Amino acid sequence: QQPVQSPQAVILREGEDAVINCSSSKALYSVHWYRQKHGEAPVFLMILLKGGEQKGHEKISASFNEKKQQSSLYLTASQLSYSGTYFCGTDNFGNEKLTFGTGTRLTIIP
Amino acid sequence: DTGVSQDPRHKITKRGQNVTFRCDPISEHNRLYWYRQTLGQGPEFLTYFQNEAQLEKSRLLSDRFSAERPKGSFSTLEIQRTEQGDSAMYLCASSTDNAVHEKLFFGSGTQLSVL
Numbered sequence: 001q002q003p004v005q006s007p008q009a010v011i012l013r014e015g016e017d018a019v020i021n022c023s024s025s026k027a028l029y030s031v032h033w034y035r036q037k038h039g040e041a042p043v044f045l046m047i048l049l050k051g052g053e054q055k056g057h058e059k060i061s062a063s064f065n066e067k068k069q070q071s072s073l074y075l076t077a078s079q080l081s082y083s084g085t086y087f088c089g090t091d092n093f094g095n096e097k098l099t100f101g102t103g104t105r106l107t108i109i110p
Numbered sequence: 111d112t113g114v115s116q117d118p119r120h121k122i123t124k125r126g127q128n129v130t131f132r133c134d135p136i137s138e139h140n141r142l143y144w145y146r147q148t149l150g151q152g153p154e155f156l157t158y159f160q161n162e163a164q165l166e167k168s169r170l171l172s173d174r175f176s177a178e179r180p181k182g183s184f185s186t187l188e189i190q191r192t193e194q195g196d197s198a199m200y201l202c203a204s205s206t207d208n209a210v211h212e213k214l215f216f217g218s219g220t221q222l223s224v225l
Contacts, residue, residue, distance in 0.1 A: 096211070
């Protein structure tokens, strides 16, 4: 079952914050976040394991709520380089097979 | 680190023809994945190898699709009797197997167009 991402698209001015949500209908072992720029391969951002941990990567952080079967990606003080489509990939069985969401297109304007 | 390499970058074929794609993973990576991505969608899992063993194949995958990783290094994905619905970006990814959950390194993909 494909995870649901929201919003589908968002436009921000440079320096603004964004939150991208990922929800699964099944129990989650882990959530992966990737960013893909147009015409390029997806690039890894972070993995969150069940246990409700929160991770940070410069101005990009994420949380994982195991009970709610949700993860959220937080982008603070967005930069032009943050533009792209963000995908969450969920692992429901602990077997490394990821099911990706439909993506959230983020556009940062000066 | 040369990254994950895929060949060709683009392939145009006529319906009914067979096509084969190649993926060279990062050299020390034991795990290799094939995903398919259509416009506006996230990557869709096709199959997965641990060394030369194909451990999982998507139930949605037609019998026309086959993948190999004969020596646990490069992998090939073959599509027989291509259909227009096969048009997509085919992505290969690799990872280590140091832990259950490892980040995936994706290649730039092979864009298939079936006419």
